[in-house]
Amino acid sequence: MFSATTVTSTEQRIGQALDELFEKRxxxxxxxxxxxSAEPYLxxxxxxxxxxxxxxxxxxxxxxxxxxxxxxxxxxxHVAQGADLPKRYSYRGLVFRQRxxxxxxxxxxxxxxxxxxxxxxxxxxxxxxxLAGLEACGxxxxxxxVILGDQGLFExxxxxxxxxxxxxxxxxxxxxxxxxxxxxxxALSKGxxxxxxxxxxxxxxxARDREEGALTRLIRMRMEDAGLPPHSGRSxxxxxxxxxxxxxxxxxxxxxDALSTLEAFLAIDCSLAEAGERLGEVAGPAGLDLxxxxxxFETRNLxxxxxxxxxNRVRYRAAFGRPIDYYTGLVFEARLKGASDTLAxxxxxxxxxxxxxxxxxxxxxxxxxxxxxxxxxxxxxEGAQ
Amino acid sequence: xSLTLAIPSKGRLMEKALATLxxxxxxxxxxxxxxYRTSVEGFEGLEVLLLSASEIARELRDGAIDFGVTGExxxxxxxxxxxxxxxxxxxxxxGQANVVVAVPDSWVDVSNMEDLGDVAGAFRARHGRRLRxxxxxxxxxxxxxxxxxxxxxxxxxxxLGATEGAPAAGSADIIVDITSTGSTLAANHLKVLxxxxxxxxxxxxxxxxxxxxxxxxxxxxxxxxxRFGV
Numbered sequence: 001m002f003s004a005t006t007v008t009s010t011e012q013r014i015g016q017a018l019d020e021l022f023e024k025r026x027x028x029x030x031x032x033x034x035x036x037s038a039e040p041y042l043x044x045x046x047x048x049x050x051x052x053x054x055x056x057x058x059x060x061x062x063x064x065x066x067x068x069x070x071x072x073x074x075x076x077x078h079v080a081q082g083a084d085l086p087k088r089y090s091y092r093g094l095v096f097r098q099r100x101x102x103x104x105x106x107x108x109x110x111x112x113x114x115x116x117x118x119x120x121x122x123x124x125x126x127x128x129x130x131l132a133g134l135e136a137c138g139x140x141x142x143x144x145x146v147i148l149g150d151q152g153l154f155e156x157x158x159x160x161x162x163x164x165x166x167x168x169x170x171x172x173x174x175x176x177x178x179x180x181x182x183x184x185x186x187a188l189s190k191g192x193x194x195x196x197x198x199x200x201x202x203x204x205x206x207a208r209d210r211e212e213g214a215l216t217r218l219i220r221m222r223m224e225d226a227g228l229p230p231h232s233g234r235s236x237x238x239x240x241x242x243x244x245x246x247x248x249x250x251x252x253x254x255x256x257d258a259l260s261t262l263e264a265f266l267a268i269d270c271s272l273a274e275a276g277e278r279l280g281e282v283a284g285p286a287g288l289d290l291x292x293x294x295x296x297f298e299t300r301n302l303x304x305x306x307x308x309x310x311x312n313r314v315r316y317r318a319a320f321g322r323p324i325d326y327y328t329g330l331v332f333e334a335r336l337k338g339a340s341d342t343l344a345x346x347x348x349x350x351x352x353x354x355x356x357x358x359x360x361x362x363x364x365x366x367x368x369x370x371x372x373x374x375x376x377x378x379x380x381x382e383g384a385q
Numbered sequence: 386x387s388l389t390l391a392i393p394s395k396g397r398l399m400e401k402a403l404a405t406l407x408x409x410x411x412x413x414x415x416x417x418x419x420x421y422r423t424s425v426e427g428f429e430g431l432e433v434l435l436l437s438a439s440e441i442a443r444e445l446r447d448g449a450i451d452f453g454v455t456g457e458x459x460x461x462x463x464x465x466x467x468x469x470x471x472x473x474x475x476x477x478x479x480g481q482a483n484v485v486v487a488v489p490d491s492w493v494d495v496s497n498m499e500d501l502g503d504v505a506g507a508f509r510a511r512h513g514r515r516l517r518x519x520x521x522x523x524x525x526x527x528x529x530x531x532x533x534x535x536x537x538x539x540x541x542x543x544x545l546g547a548t549e550g551a552p553a554a555g556s557a558d559i560i561v562d563i564t565s566t567g568s569t570l571a572a573n574h575l576k577v578l579x580x581x582x583x584x585x586x587x588x589x590x591x592x593x594x595x596x597x598x599x600x601x602x603x604x605x606x607x608x609x610x611x612r613f614g615v
Contacts, residue, residue, distance in 0.1 A: 043540065046515075047526075047537075170502070174535060195499075198579060234512075
């Protein structure tokens with residue numbers, strides 16, 4: 001299937017082992033094209049991808065790209081074909097990305113698990129299958145660092161601390177981007193009066209008094225003056241209500257206690273087996289009720305144990321996430337101890353399928369394995385069993 | 386043995402570039418109208434070409450010319466890694482303009498990038514599409530929004546001219562564009578965000594990567610660079 005120049009014999013061997021494993025685990029192999037429309041990628045993962053993918057133009061001016069990953073085409077194929085759910089799709093093949101440290105084409109394999117309403121089971125299955133995949137390749141699991149994060153818990157902590165919604169959204173957006181999160185926390189602890197300094201005092205006054213109607217009229221007039229099209233883009237009411245929120249947010253402070261609780265939460269980095277206890281130590285004294293998110297977390301841990309994943313093998317890091325807005329809950333990564341290259345990565349992306357045109361929300365979780373990196377480690381004898 | 390230097394082929398940029406060369410003792414006479422060749426006095430073996438400013442950036446990237454006078458904005462937009470690909474010999478003190486992020490001035494709730502991040506993050510849920518940015522600077526935009534400000538959710542609409550009209554035309558929500566006085570932006574009811582200056586650009590003398598050039602041409606290039614204070 002692949003030319004010998006790009007795929008080593010080790011990669012071929014582990015590829016076959018994975019095909020067998022995925023079939024045994026009940027996933028259906030999904031074919032996708034190599035040349036794809038770039039729009040869904042730029043639209044969901046964002047413009048940051050533009051410099052990392054191989055982009056070209058079709059004759060009609062449309063943006064095309066060489067397949068940068070499998071998740072999006074597999075999900076789009078599902079949306080187009082409308083198969084019964086739940087369903088698990090497997091894939092293995094070349095993906096193409098511009099990277100400084102390796103060739104622009106490499107092989108990935110993985111499973112996308114769509115429509116399973118029991119999220120704990122599906123999450124656990126994704127992590128268990130990715131570890132089984134690494135093992136089937138010949139990687140010694142004892143030599144791996146497996147890290148797990150959960151955006152749901154972070155969101156629950158913010159809610160429980162009673163932050164204004166504008167702040168919750170801003171912090172959630174930065175989750176997984178350490179530098180941006182730190183900056184946002186800093187602004188939140190200091191408060192930010194200067195944020196309002198360049199605003200018209202009349203507008204601030206109206207916003208403080210929550211005069212949404214008057215603000216909307218003012219803004220509508222300005223929009224009409226500028227000749228902005230009235231039915232596309234931000235409406236006057238939308239700008240007015242965000243201004244009110246902005247003023248409320250600027251005047252909100254995070255108390256020292258709340259900030260230290262949030263920081264203590266974000267600092268949690270322990271084995272998954274101890275995570276429940278550590279979370280309790282942070283939430284308990286602060287009187288935080290993490291509610292459903294905690295139940296989800298604990299149910300998932302039980303499901304992981306049921307799927308024979310040793311919780312002592314997995315590290316829970318509270319601050320670990322991905323700052324892409326279709327990721328919603330679980331994220332995980334596996335790499336060799338002390339190494340930086342991810343060998344396997346996955347997560348839950350409940351928001352992606354509706355973005356790609358599904359007519360109702362479809363829960364989804366998946367993982368992919370980097371066969372070139374795995375093959376490389378094995379050839380060097382670094383991760384072998 | 387010869388060395389090529391390209392300068393902008395029209396307008397004030399060309400005049401100023403000619404004056405700069407003149408004060409370095411290099412007298413360039415533009416040929417007949419529409420000719421892109423020139424006659425050069427004051428530097429043996431130097432050939433001066435007249436090209437469009439954006440073409441000069443591309444030719445420098447590809448190493449097709451040895452030197453070029455063009456805007457820093459075009460260099461940073463055209464070349465992925467300018468620090469390693471070309472050398473900034475001298476900033477020439479003309480052609481000053483800023484590449485900026487500008488939003489409709491009726492967006493009274495948006496005065497900095499943090500605000501814009503909030504708006505972009507919530508845009509899709511409300512409007513069923515990403516926030517659209519009209520620009521001809523996709524590389525600068527992407528690195529400013531994503532790398533510097535951690536904003537992921539937006540779409541770039543490539544614009545080839547009259548970018549400032551895009552919000553009123555409904556083809557984009559905001560713009561990233563170059564401005565010298567800001568008057569065009571103001572006339573179009575756009576305001577620059579407080580921390581929305583992506584780049585303070587001016588005309589620069591740029592030297593292409595000299596790797597692969599023979600030693601003779603290289604020392605000639607060094608000589609030329611010296612005339613500009615290096």
